[in-house]
Structure formats: structure tokens, C-alpha cells
Amino acid sequence: MTHLQKLTKPVALILIIAMTSLTWGCQTTTNAGRGAGYGAAAGGLLGGIIGSRSGSWAKGAILGAVIGGAAGALIGNYMDKQAAEIDRNVEGATVERVGEGIRVVFDSGILFSTASSTITSTSRYNLEKLARILNNYDDTNVVIEGHTDSVGNEQSNQLLSERRAQAVSSLLRAYGVSGNRLSAVGFGETRPVATNETESGRRLNRRVEVLIYANNDLKRQAQTGELRM
Known part of the structure; x- marks a missing residue:
């Protein structure tokens, strides 16, 4: 069963570094309409510390750069609907609406x-359903x-994490x-979301995250x- 969540944690300001040429969505703490009140500079500053606390740089970046206003609300609504479809149809994933984006987390197990970086047959079916929604x-x-x-x-952990991310990307492309x-x-092991001192914590750290955000045409x-919508 999937679990649709929303991030509401307030954070302090910190600068973030842009990754490649990605342009990120807006800080929206709950649903579609919350993006309307934030400015781009504030959102960008917020992103990095959220990412460092969550273990996901891209999650922080989704929360970082801001569109805001009515445009942010429209994108938020677009993402709400997409997240709800993923939550209903893709088994074995935790779905979280983050800012104007979506974070989908799969347990690597x-x-x-x-x-191994070979995707199981059951997971191939679920990733096919995710691909249909993305399309x-x-x-x-x-x-x-x-x-x-x-x-x-x-x-070895670094290489395994790269191969697993690439395997998921290649299957979505297929x-x-x-x-x-x-x-x-x-x-690799550099972005834990839980302690590595317990098996339950290590299981949470063994994961694949899929971060979905607005492209320039949607903006x-x-x-x-x-x-x-």
C-alpha cells in the first residue's frame, strides 16, 4: 500500500547550489494554493537545508526555487492529481507532495x-504503471x-546506487x-534518512527516490x- 504524505516542516534559510541545468518548482507547504505567497529568493534559500535534513538534495531543490502566485497554484493542482494517481496505482511506493513537485520513494529491497541492480519482475510491473502516469x-x-x-x-555502495538509479531510468525509458x-x-551511503545502526534504519536508507517537477513548458x-486542469 502506498502512503500519500505532505511536507509541512518550517526551516531556516540557507543557500543551495544548482545541479546541472535543472529549473525547480515552488515552495508549497500543503496543497495547490499554498504556492501563491512565496518569492523566488526565499524559496531558493529554503531548499538546501530541507534537502540536507531529509537526505535528498533534489527534494530540497524541489522546495527551493519558487514560481508562486496563481501559476504556482495551477502547477500545485497539476501535481496533486498526478500524485493521487501514483498513490492509487503504484504498489510499494511512498508518495509525498513536496512544494510544487512529487517525491516517490521505493524500498530497494x-x-x-x-x-543487485536487476529489477524484479513485480517491480517492473509497478514501474510500468508509474511510466504510464508520467506519460x-x-x-x-x-x-x-x-x-x-x-x-x-x-x-561499492556508490557504484550500486548509480546502477540502481540507472536501471530504473532505463526501464522508465523502455x-x-x-x-x-x-x-x-x-x-551511495552519503544521504541517509535514518540511522545505519539498526536494521530498520538501514532498510530505510536502501531506497530509490523519484523526484518529479515542472518543466519549463509547464511553467x-x-x-x-x-x-x-
Whole structure:
């Protein structure tokens, strides 16, 4: 069963560094309308510390740069509907609305066998369902993050996280998601979301995150009033 969540934690201000050429969505603490009151500078400053606390740089970046106003509300509504579809249809994933984006988290133990980057047959089916939804909401870009626990060699963990992120990206592409929308990155053991001192914590750290955010065309549609949901 999936679990649709929303991030509401207030944070202090901190500068973030842009990754590649990604342009990120707006700080929205609950639903579609909350994006209306924030400015771009404040949102960008907020993003980095949220990401560092959550273990996900891209999650922080989604919360960082801001569109705001009516355009932010329209994008938020677009993402609300997409997140709800993922939550209903994709088993084994935790779905979280973050700012004007979506964070989908898969336990690596569900997607892969131990120490493997080969996606299981059951997970292939669920990723196919995710791909169908991504194709229905095609005005978004997608970052796939691979993460491991700290057991074993650090370099091996890094390589495994990269291979797993790439495996998910390649399968989504095979199911019709444009490669231009997809970016895969591995963080190895460097972005834990729980302690590595317990098995339950290590399990949480072994994960693949799929971060979905508005592309430039969706932003343009929202800003010009063309976007209708």
C-alpha cells in the first residue's frame, strides 16, 4: 500500500547550489494554493537545508526555487492529481507532495534483490504503471536517485546506487518516458534518512527516490494561463 504524505516542516534559510541545468518548482507547504505567497529568493534559500535534513538534495531543490502566485497554484493542482494517481496505482511506493513537485520513494529491497541492480519482475510491473502516469503528465522532468546503507565498501555502495538509479531510468525509458525528461544519480551511503545502526534504519536508507517537477513548458503554461486542469 502506498502512503500519500505532505511536507509541512518550517526551516531556516540557507543557500543551495544548482545541479546541472535543472529549473525547480515552488515552495508549497500543503496543497495547490499554498504556492501563491512565496518569492523566488526565499524559496531558493529554503531548499538546501530541507534537502540536507531529509537526505535528498533534489527534494530540497524541489522546495527551493519558487514560481508562486496563481501559476504556482495551477502547477500545485497539476501535481496533486498526478500524485493521487501514483498513490492509487503504484504498489510499494511512498508518495509525498513536496512544494510544487512529487517525491516517490521505493524500498530497494522491493525493487532489487540484495546487492543487485536487476529489477524484479513485480517491480517492473509497478514501474510500468508509474511510466504510464508520467506519460499522461508529460510536462515534467524526473530525477531518479539511488541510495544505499553504510554496510560494506563505500565505493561499492556508490557504484550500486548509480546502477540502481540507472536501471530504473532505463526501464522508465523502455516504457515510453522520454529520455530527455530523465536524470539518474547515485548518492551511495552519503544521504541517509535514518540511522545505519539498526536494521530498520538501514532498510530505510536502501531506497530509490523519484523526484518529479515542472518543466519549463509547464511553467510557461501556468504563467500564461494556458494550463487548465
